[in-house]
Amino acid sequence: MAAEEKAALVRGVFDSVATRYDLMNDLMSGGIHRLWKQAMLDLLRPRKGWTLVDLAGGTGDISFGFLDRVKKEGRAIVCDLTPAMVAVGRDR
16 A cells, blocks of 8 residues: 555444544453543643643643643644544534
8 A cells, every 4th residue: 555545444334433432442452542631631741831742642631631720821733633623622
């Protein structure tokens, strides 16, 4: 399979599950992924005024956690190859 075909296939899969992605992560990880994200934010120790660039950010869980910790006095930019995932996060 050519790289272009594979990339399109992967994007298609994520496009098709975007609205159920967070639930799928909960089910597949038993909720552990939420603890991992909180642990990552604990290590980062975000400060007010910071800008977070969330690469492969999916539906934005890390960004939402970051903004909660800085009391919305920061900025989060979510980048993901799947527009549907970003749209789900935006709509949250």
